[in-house]
Structures are given as C-alpha cells and as structure tokens.
Amino acid sequence: MVRFGLLSVVLGGMALLVSGCGDAQSAHASETMVNLRTVQSGPAIQAAELNGAIARQPRNAGLYARRAAYEVEANNLTEALRDINRALELDDEAPGDYYLIKARALRAQGRLLAAIDAAAQAQQRGYNPPELHLLLGETNLAARRYRxxxxxxxRVLRDDADNASALFYKGLVYSALRDTAQALDFLRASVVRAPRQPEALHQLAYLLNANNQPLAAAPYIERGLKVDPTYATLWYDRGRVFDLSAQPDSAARxxxxxxxxxxxxxxxxxRLGMFRYKNKRYAQAIRPLSRAQRRSQYLPDVGLMLADCYEQTGQNQLAWVAYRQLVKQFPGNRHYTYKVWxxxxxxxxPQLDSLKLVYGAPPLPRRAPAAVRPSFEPLEAKAPTLQTLPK
Structure with a gap:
C-alpha cells in the first residue's frame, strides 16, 4: 500500500520509468539481455538483476538509468544517484526522464532545491508529464513556495481532475496558507478518491481537530485505523478527539x-506527560516530557513541568540543571531564577560547585519572589506538515 507524502512522490509514476524511459531509453532497453518480466521479488532484486547486463555493457546509459529507477523505488538513494549520474555522463543527449529519476532521488534525500533544479532540466528537454508536475508541486510545497x-x-489537475495525490497536496498548501475552508475541501476530495490512504485521513482529521471539530474528525480516524492500526499519528488524532471531548483519561491512553x-x-x-503531570504522577511524567523536550524546546511549559517533576521526585541535581536551562531560555524570569537558587x-x-563549572552560576535574587506557577495553556494546533519517510 502506497501512502501519500514523500513516499507517493518517490513511487508515483515509477511504472513509466522502469518500462522504458522515453524513446531513447527504449532503444537502450532493447539491447539488454535481462528479462524483467521474470523478476518477481521487488525493486531491490530487479536492480540487482541488471548488474550482469551492466557488466557486459558498461557504457549503456539506459541500463544505469533503469537500475537507478529501481533503486529509487527500493529507497537505495545513494546508489540511485550514482547510477543516474553515470547515465547522464554517458549520454550527452539524455532524455528528460533521466532527470526525473534524479529529481526523485534528490527529493527523497530532502535536497529540495537540487531536486527542483533537476526537474527543471527535465522540462528544458521538453519532458512535462503529470508526474513531473506532481513532484514539482510537492517539492515546492516542502520548500514553502506555496504559490x-x-x-x-x-497543471496536474487540468490533466486529471481526480488525481488524489494532487488534491491532497493542494489541501496541504491551503492549510499552510491558513485557508482552512479550501484546505478541508481539497483534503475531503482526496479522501473520496483514495479512501484507504492513512496519511490523507490523518491530515484531514488533524485539521478538523485543530479547528475544534472532533466529531467530524472521528470517522476519518476510525477508517484510517482499520486500514493501518499501526499508524501512530492517527492514534494521536484519536487522543485529540477525546481531549476535545473532555475525556482526558481516554485521551492519555x-x-x-x-x-x-x-x-x-x-x-x-x-500531551501524555502533561496529563500525568496534572495528575501529580511526577515520576511517570518524566520520560515522555523529556522525550518531547528533546524534539522541541518550545512546547508550552515543557521545561517547567520537567524541572518540577525532578524536584517533586527528589532529583535535585537534575532539577537544578533543568531550572538553570529555563533561566538561559527565559532570561529575566524571576520565578526560574528563584528556583535555581x-x-x-x-x-x-562540592556538588553544586561542580555543576556551576559546567552550567554557570546564576545570579542570586535579592529576595525570593512569590512562587506562583504559570497557568498552562493548551498546545496550539498547527497546520499539518508534510510527512516524510521514517528513518
């Protein structure tokens, strides 16, 4: 099952590429001794099957391009770029689809500007299929070039008004532009045409939750979990539905x-750590809060909750370090300075002196301020972001 996101762009249109990349590549393919129709074990094996043919014809650009296409599909991106660059070296008049293969590999590596440049070279050679426009649409979205x-x-939708991937990405563009109404319209249209894509269902549910419509989000979440019960972001969306429906215990699960x-x-x-913290389960809150803080330093009150958890559980050294980090992050905050002291x-x-050597000595307050803990604000919902392949 192919999911939307980077994966769909990498794999979209791959059949066209590996069946013969244009007239020029078809001519090269006729010279190969490999019967690709007999290969049944996936792109990695298909790429390996070409090794013998390349050994016999080391200057056949079409063979390198074909193997590169399979390697992109198998996510062997370094090998794919090596092969497609070799193909371009060997063929001074390389067809545009060679550059599309290169653009796909570069996009999968997250090299957005290089991918856009490779795609532009394909266009300069008169190669403008819908899958190239889809790649450029998604890559410019990732680069925040929304218009x-x-x-x-x-352009993709002019050729195919029912292209679910193009509708999906267009929904994400409008979400990034904060045009919620159009974003929801395009995401719903994508889901209608591809009802079993967990990523599309997640993005639609996420946006509905962000706009305080949990009852509207719930059916999409349940549909997605039936398709893939291991899709983590859908479980997060499900938690938000319970949170927004004032059922925090169910949300935490x-x-x-x-x-x-x-x-x-x-x-x-x-959110799991915040739930445990609010319920004074300080020891259990430490692990999720520390993992969240490693990913983002600016989640609302994450540093304060973690420091307080350390203090409440008697881990004073870790609490001192955590409060010291808050002083550095928010200079001038009298409460954090007092807590360090x-x-x-x-x-x-001796232990405090050794810590000061590493973290520095904070200024001591002239008098202790009232230890009033800031009120907690709900996590601000952000527009859905483009999903990438798991590492």
Missing part, C-alpha cells in the same frame, strides 16, 4: 499508544 506549488498542482508506535511523535509524548540550597556544596 509555485499551486501552479504545478493545478491514545497518546501512550501513539508514542509507543512512533518514538519521534513528540506531540503525543508532550532554592534547589541549589539543597545540594551539597
């Missing part, structure tokens, strides 16, 4: 499931 992205996505399935999903860790009083002098 350019819309232009290329509209969903966040825990999401964090278990994807340890990089820091929003789930943050207060927790430091509990540490043995």
């Amino acid at each position: 350019t992205a819309l232009d290329y996505l509209d 969903q966040y825990a499931r999401a964090a278990f399935l994807d340890s990089t999903l820091y929003r789930a860790d943050y 207060k927790v430091g009083q509990r540490l043995p002098a």
Whole structure:
C-alpha cells in the first residue's frame, strides 16, 4: 500500500520509468539481455538483476538509468544517484526522464532545491508529464513556495481532475496558507478518491481537530485505523478527539499508544506527560516530557513541568540543571531564577560547585519572589506538515 507524502512522490509514476524511459531509453532497453518480466521479488532484486547486463555493457546509459529507477523505488538513494549520474555522463543527449529519476532521488534525500533544479532540466528537454508536475508541486510545497506549488498542482489537475495525490497536496498548501475552508475541501476530495490512504485521513482529521471539530474528525480516524492500526499519528488524532471531548483519561491512553508506535511523535509524548503531570504522577511524567523536550524546546511549559517533576521526585541535581536551562531560555524570569537558587540550597556544596563549572552560576535574587506557577495553556494546533519517510 502506497501512502501519500514523500513516499507517493518517490513511487508515483515509477511504472513509466522502469518500462522504458522515453524513446531513447527504449532503444537502450532493447539491447539488454535481462528479462524483467521474470523478476518477481521487488525493486531491490530487479536492480540487482541488471548488474550482469551492466557488466557486459558498461557504457549503456539506459541500463544505469533503469537500475537507478529501481533503486529509487527500493529507497537505495545513494546508489540511485550514482547510477543516474553515470547515465547522464554517458549520454550527452539524455532524455528528460533521466532527470526525473534524479529529481526523485534528490527529493527523497530532502535536497529540495537540487531536486527542483533537476526537474527543471527535465522540462528544458521538453519532458512535462503529470508526474513531473506532481513532484514539482510537492517539492515546492516542502520548500514553502506555496504559490509555485499551486501552479504545478493545478497543471496536474487540468490533466486529471481526480488525481488524489494532487488534491491532497493542494489541501496541504491551503492549510499552510491558513485557508482552512479550501484546505478541508481539497483534503475531503482526496479522501473520496483514495479512501484507504492513512496519511490523507490523518491530515484531514488533524485539521478538523485543530479547528475544534472532533466529531467530524472521528470517522476519518476510525477508517484510517482499520486500514493501518499501526499508524501512530492517527492514534494521536484519536487522543485529540477525546481531549476535545473532555475525556482526558481516554485521551492519555491514545497518546501512550501513539508514542509507543512512533518514538519521534513528540506531540503525543508532550500531551501524555502533561496529563500525568496534572495528575501529580511526577515520576511517570518524566520520560515522555523529556522525550518531547528533546524534539522541541518550545512546547508550552515543557521545561517547567520537567524541572518540577525532578524536584517533586527528589532529583535535585537534575532539577537544578533543568531550572538553570529555563533561566538561559527565559532570561529575566524571576520565578526560574528563584528556583535555581532554592534547589541549589539543597545540594551539597562540592556538588553544586561542580555543576556551576559546567552550567554557570546564576545570579542570586535579592529576595525570593512569590512562587506562583504559570497557568498552562493548551498546545496550539498547527497546520499539518508534510510527512516524510521514517528513518
């Protein structure tokens, strides 16, 4: 099953590439001794099958281009770029689809400007298929060139008004532009045409939750989890539905499931840690809060909650360090400065002195300010961001 996001751009139109990249590559393909129709074991094996043919014909550009296309599909991106660059060296009049293969590999590596440049070279050779425009639309979206992205996505939709990927990316563009109404329209249109794509269902549910419509988001989440029960972001979306419906206990269970399935999903860790902190389960809150803080230093009150958890559980050295980091992050905050001083009083002098050598000595307050803990604000919902392949 192919998901939207970077994966769909990498794989979209791959059949065209590997079946013969234009007339020039078809001529090269006729020279090869490999019967690709007998290969049944996926792109990595298909690429390996070409090794013998390349050994016999080391200057056949079409063979390198064909192997590069399979390597992109298998996510062997370094090898793909090596092969497609070799093909371009060997063929002074390389067809545009060679550059599309190169652009796909570069985009999969996250080299956005290089991918756009390679795609432009394909266009200069008169190569303008819809999959090239889709790649340019998605890559410009990732580069935050939203108007350019819309232009290329509209070109795709002029050729194929039901292209679910183009509708999906157009929804993300409008979400980034904060045009919620149009974003929802295009995401819904994408889901209608591709109802079993978990990423599209997630982005639609995420945006509905962000606009305080949990009841509208819930059916899309359940549909997505039926397709892929291991899709972590959908479990996070499910947690938000419970949160917005004033069911925090149920929400916490969903966040825990999401964090278990994807340890990089820091929003789930943050909300799980905040739930435990508010319920005074300080020891249990430390792990999710620390994981969330490693991913983002600026989640609301994450540093304060973590420092307080250390203090409440008697881990004064870690609490001192955490409060000291807050002083550096928010200079002039009297409460944080006071906490550094207060927790430091509990540490043995030699230990505190050794910590000061590493973290510096904060200024002592002239008088202790009232220890009023700031009120917590809900996590601000952000526009959905483009999903990338897991590492």
